[in-house]
Amino acid sequence: MYNIAITGLNAGDTPAPGVPVIRCLTEHPDWAESVCGMAYDALESGALDRNLVSSVYLLPYPKSGREALLERLTYIHEVEHLDVIIPNLDAELPNFIYLRDRLADMGIKTFLPSEEQFNRRSKVNLNKLAEDIGINTPKTRLITDPTHIDVRMDELPVMVKGLYYEAKIAYTLDEVRHHVYTIAAMWGYPVLIQQFIEGEEYNAAAVGDGKGNLLAVAGMKKLVFTDKGKGWACISIINEGLNQLTEQIVSALSWPGALEVEAIKSKKDGKFYLIELNPRFAAWIYLAKAAGINLPYLYLQLALGRQVTEKLEYRSGVVFTNYTTNLITDLDRISTLFTEGEINYALTI
Amino acid sequence: MDFDNSTLKELAISESGLIFDPASGTIYTSNSVGLLILDALKNGKELIEIRNMIVRQYDVDEQTSERDMYDFFSQLNSSGVIKHV
Numbered sequence: 231m232y233n234i235a236i237t238g239l240n241a242g243d244t245p246a247p248g249v250p251v252i253r254c255l256t257e258h259p260d261w262a263e264s265v266c267g268m269a270y271d272a273l274e275s276g277a278l279d280r281n282l283v284s285s286v287y288l289l290p291y292p293k294s295g296r297e298a299l300l301e302r303l304t305y306i307h308e309v310e311h312l313d314v315i316i317p318n319l320d321a322e323l324p325n326f327i328y329l330r331d332r333l334a335d336m337g338i339k340t341f342l343p344s345e346e347q348f349n350r351r352s353k354v355n356l357n358k359l360a361e362d363i364g365i366n367t368p369k370t371r372l373i374t375d376p377t378h379i380d381v382r383m384d385e386l387p388v389m390v391k392g393l394y395y396e397a398k399i400a401y402t403l404d405e406v407r408h409h410v411y412t413i414a415a416m417w418g419y420p421v422l423i424q425q426f427i428e429g430e431e432y433n434a435a436a437v438g439d440g441k442g443n444l445l446a447v448a449g450m451k452k453l454v455f456t457d458k459g460k461g462w463a464c465i466s467i468i469n470e471g472l473n474q475l476t477e478q479i480v481s482a483l484s485w486p487g488a489l490e491v492e493a494i495k496s497k498k499d500g501k502f503y504l505i506e507l508n509p510r511f512a513a514w515i516y517l518a519k520a521a522g523i524n525l526p527y528l529y530l531q532l533a534l535g536r537q538v539t540e541k542l543e544y545r546s547g548v549v550f551t552n553y554t555t556n557l558i559t560d561l562d563r564i565s566t567l568f569t570e571g572e573i574n575y576a577l578t579i
Numbered sequence: 580m581d582f583d584n585s586t587l588k589e590l591a592i593s594e595s596g597l598i599f600d601p602a603s604g605t606i607y608t609s610n611s612v613g614l615l616i617l618d619a620l621k622n623g624k625e626l627i628e629i630r631n632m633i634v635r636q637y638d639v640d641e642q643t644s645e646r647d648m649y650d651f652f653s654q655l656n657s658s659g660v661i662k663h664v
Binding site for chain 1: 602
């Protein structure tokens, strides 16, 4: 039995991908492994669900640095004998990427891009990537100094984005300034100003083999949006244009592992404009599994060096919707996580 | 009137009137007359045949039938389901 460590366990109003990744894995008919949860906060909701994870360990926040993470992972590995780690959060990925060879030396497998691949798909470098590989993307520039927000009236509306998280539309110069300040206060600089493309958003979840081949892709369109513009209800789609765009990107980057492509189909010219490349599983990845294609299980097979046996086709027209429910837990469990930084559910009542 | 109906051929149409475009994820609804027209277009029927089907099934005159049919074509065109060529 393998022990698979998974991060990104928050399942709140903007859910992280960890819980759906775990559900994809554990609902696979061949699943015989165990899941070790890794969280940054004792109140990450998925970390409190003993039916989801066998144990949970708190990690130092990404800002604590790579050595702090390595030290913590070394300890967790001594207890848990981890076989694979699947990191699911944008902000933690640079540290995991940096440590991937050292983790491999410890016997822990990952299936992550190199630092160069990771940086090429960054929002900051999206224009350059698009130019290099001949795809469309909205014009983007960086704000690094709050006293130099050089947006003109004739550019409005624009999207204001954080480097890792947050995206807000601004219709006025006042709104631009307000969004820059609030996003910078949460996520720091640079803040990105991106040309607004009017059209419909399409998303694709993909897995690449790291040699330039797109192994699998699933498309999605949002049906219901949260107030943050996240998909609350989504439907699976099969769109050739979106699939071709994804293949072009995976091929150009020789991308290994999970990737989410976010694109807008312009109302004006009917072309796809790449707006973001997320270097991890999408939070809606359970929809792809429900439609017939289990990307996390495929990823796990690749990480373990197994032959890929997953079916790579899926159905369009499958709908998923988030719904909130309540998880009941004891204060003792939260206390254990807070004070000891870990909990083993097999040893708790 | 000629159409490019390649999108139309991909549509999933349920008997209840729900129409799903698997490429764009767009969902439409239609009444029974619209369903009759879509089904006929998918099966390559000529416009005059479609008009006559409506006249027979809904007991309306040819003029009313044609007007409703072209209204519906206009909606299909603006939603990208068919394109005038």
